[in-house]
Amino acid sequence: MSRLSLPLVSRPVERTALPAHLYVHVPLCSSKCAYCDFCSVPDDGAISHADLVTSTVFAAVGWQRFGMEPAPLQSLYVGGGTPSVLGGYLRMLLTGIVRVYPLAPGAEVTVEANPESLDARLVCDLVAAGVTRVSLGVQSLDDGTLSWLGRAHDAERAIEAMLLVAASGLDLSVDLMCGLPRVPESRWRATLRSVVECGATHVSVYPLSVEDGTPLASRVRSGRAALPDDDIAAEEMIVAAEELSALGLARYETANHALPGKESRHNTAYWTGRPYLGIGAGAHGMLTGEQARLAGLLGEDKAARTARVRYAYGSDRLLLDGACEVEVLETLDAAEALREDAMLGLRLSAGIPFELAERSGVVPALEALEADGLVERAGGRWRTTERGWLLGNEVFGRVLDADGTPPASPGGFDARSARVLSSSGTRQA
Amino acid sequence: MTDPTLIRNFSIIAHIDHGKSTLADRVLQLTHTVADRDMVEQVLDSMDIERERGITIKAQAVRVMYDADDGRTYQLNLIDTPGHVDFTYEVSRSLAACEGVILVVDAAQGVEAQTVANALMAMNANLEIIPLINKIDLPAADPERVRHEIEEGLAIPADEAVLASGKTGEGVRDALEAVVRLVPHPVGDPGAPLKALIFDSYFDTYRGVVALIRVMDGSIAKGMKVRIMATDTVTDVEEVGVRRPANIPVDSLGVGEVGYLITGLKDPSLVKVGDTVTLAHHGTTTPLPGYREVKPMVYTGLYPIDGDQYPDLRDALERLTLNDPALIWDPESSHALGFGFRVGFLGLLHMEVVKERLEREFNLDLLATAPSVEYHAYLMNGSMEIVRSPQDMPDPGYLDRIEEPYLLTTVLVPPEYVGAVMELADQRRATFKDMQYLSATTVDLHYEMPLSELIMDFFDQLKSRTKGYASLDYEYIGYRQSNLVKLDILLAGKPVDALSFIVHRDKAYARGKVLTEKLRGIIPRQMFEVPIQAAIGSKVISRETVRAKRKDVIAKCYGGDITRKRKLLEKQKEGKKRMKSVGSVEVPQEAFMAILKVDE
Known part of the structure; x- marks a missing residue:
């Protein structure tokens, strides 16, 4: 009988590292909003929270079986869906992920939450799990508008949730929608001021867009919902920039405003072409050609000509061992x-x-x-x-379109566009 | 050669959809001309578009051998005629090759406008008319009513009308018996010099022009030297034959026989429908009557959406013209649309069919401008200019008067819709001529109206205002003076030639207003404000504005959005490709068609 011991592995000095930014998708929501076309399913018990956490962590582990080293994470973003519906399991998920992908000092860790599923207990869990920032889907502070959007919370709940996050010392980012029907300008300005007064240091403002296949789209098509003119949305975006900058939150991206130093580092990675790993049903990721080659997503020749690869997990739930179809969406050459x-x-x-x-x-x-x-x-x-x-x-x-050549069509190059990544590292076709 | 007393040449005529082609199919089956297993629905309509639309565009002739009840075997030549008013001349020539017709009337629909028009043509050609009430298997069939309509409305005795169903085959034999019994056999002089009528032609890539002919006098055989009279073309007979329905060569065709003629000529314009074939030496000096040059009545500009396809469009038009000498075209260019062709058609259906064939068979993406008619512009100096496109319109300062083609239109409609038809006719500058009851359920209305009004979706309007009951037929009655003006459309202050049109002065204001409103809905918002104006000369008669676009941004652009965004931007780019840049304004294709559908 000999004691089980870890083998000594001599590591090559220059191994390709995995991306330093990680996105984890939690495809569950308490209910589906009328305008949402994101990858999410109702949290009705069909997928157990424990299974979801297990499979996600296994999927994260799986990426390390391709001979790439985890890089200390500069940012981790848990989005959805609505990660906050996981309740106590959210802390387990974060702990598991961070075990596999250690955080760099001062890393930004964001969790998306909706007001209705955010309570004091969850906030405590988030703080304990090392979360630094909460992105709260407030959308509006008008009860009529919220129910028109199919949101599960009302204005009062939204304000409570904002105050709770701010009181915990976590950075608070708030999503708001503009271009909604029947919002007078004075009310819109008041909403912007309220969220900052409730402690938001970061505000995202999106015009409502009608996506195909959503209940809102069919309401609009059948004439049961009228959308305001683009001009109104434009006016509201201008008003938002004006109002927020007066409160010290400067526009740093098309739709994002923040106090100096409170800009989202994770999102900034998206906008500056940094590779990031995306994990979970429906999650997207972006890799270098070399990283994609090692992960088996691209052949050698193609990888050599590729600077950037975007992939997506299929929208089906992950298998318990973390396996899931992964599809290459597009490849970009250096130019x-x-x-x-x-x-x-x-x-x-x-x-x-x-x-x-x-x-x-x-x-x-x-x-x-x-x-x-x-x-x-x-x-x-x-x-x-x-x-x-x-x-x-x-x-x-x-x-x-500057030089007129369209980017390579996704999946057109070889049969490797669909792969199964699993925790065991074996890839089944 | 067959004894003429055993030959019967006949045609089947009908209003569209009354089942003419299906009936012809049954004749082929009954006479074992086509084996049951080879039977394709509507054998005679061989072009895809013909089969899909259930219409006949080209005439066809097929010989069948029929064992009649009298114990003798007859040679029946069935000449299937084009079933649309655009092809009236072709129909008249096909009828000239026959001694009789089967007039098919739908047992439920009854007599319709083209039934009347076709019956009149057959009467004028002195043909024996055998009425046949078709589709008697339909639940809504009412043969007694239809019999009555035929007698009252067409003054054709119908007590012995054949009752038939092309679908079940019932009555088809009765119809052929009636043909043998009632249609006179051809009469001609076998000893006289050859006289044969060309009633259709088509182009075969290997054999050149193939003419369908009916021998009136004399005979035609392989090796003869013949003259085609109107075009004065002398050529050799390479082959004659009969169609069963495939081409079967024969030694010769004699008096009364129908078949095909191959001469080796490659130029379709030398072998025209209605012309007479005779001997090159000692031939006849009197051609068969009725020949005339076919003239296009409707013109439109056809432009490739992708300018690179211009040479392809030219090749395609050349190829189509081989089979369709009625098609004429000239290169034209437009500031807005680039290089294209002004194409002349026999009518609207002809235009649609040609455009569809160009797009489908030659893989072209085409933009068609508003159809126009041929106007005659008389100048102060007494000269006349032909105007086929609004751009050709002379300066009003030099203009004495303009004339436009007029039609006599026949509308058949149930009495309850007479008011709706009158209202529409009123809007379309139509002059009421007369009205009569063909039966208790059918009123026959006659109007004189400008062709230019008919081609502005008149038929669609007529159908929709009469719940589909109205049927329409028309004939050209010549040119008449009208108070016409050219209406220009200006986008961002610049006239767009492809959007100009010619309109009656009294209607210019209303049409200009409707059109600018319509264009405002079609032209997407651009980065700057786009005024849309309608103007006669320098006088602006209406104005709309497309406001400048203020917002066009996808605010959300996170991980997965970047790919989506790229796709969206590419889609937008594709969308822009489908638009024509007119000056700095992006104009969608529908804008150029908007002029067609203008309801005041």
């Missing part, structure tokens, strides 16, 4: 990735340095946009103007 950096950079108020504009070959497109008053130059950078914020698709479309 396409640069253009994408330029496009995403223009969504940030900081804009992009001249140097990136030149390297990505988008200068002629920017000059044309400048003539239309949509972008401007300042301090060695190109950045979007006030008008450009609202006509973003014009800006982004023309930048992405």
